[in-house]
Amino acid sequence: MKRTFQWLRENLNGISTPVFGVSWQPSKSEREVIRKLLIFLEDRRALHIDESGNPSRATAHQGHPEWLSESVLQIRKETNSALQALEFPPHIASVLMSIQTACRELLDSTPKLTYRADSSLGVSVTNLRPWQMSIATAVAHLAMAYDLDLHENLSRLVDANLQKIIAQSVIAEGD
Secondary structure (H helix, E strand, C coil): CHHHHHHHHHHEEEEECCCCEEEECCCHHHHHHHHHHHHHHHCCHHHCCCCCCCCHHHHHCCCCHHHHHHHHHHHHHHHHHHHHHCCCCHHHHHHHHHHHHHHHHHHHCHHHCCCCCCCCCCCCHHHHHHHHHHHHHHHHHHHHHCCCCCCHHHHHHHHHCHHHHHHHHHHHHHC
């Protein structure tokens, strides 16, 4: 409770009315942790897409689906480290937890991420795309919240999923 009050005192910079509203200023350390997470995500094999928006490395590594599984595990681990580094405001913590959840759900679908004995493609691109959209949505929220620029691969990932992200935002606002 004391930590929450201290965080509010340091970061809250406005309250609006007539209905309700709160404005907050992210601390430099929060921004730095998120910036480092986005830099880490930039080079993850499972998030890489080509210019047409297709998961290029997923198909390029058909013989090594364990590389994709390892990439997803690394993303989950790094997101967990970011959550442990600081006490984030609830809306940012929920975005980070959504990344963890998406990774866990993808990893729980192990038959789609493991190499099968019959030598068929172990990675289901159709399974990877919804996961990438979840991550793209979270990345877009984090980049906007902390006013961070996205580098080439993450920018391409968000752009490829932009229509779906906008549709989700409109649905969420309607609830």
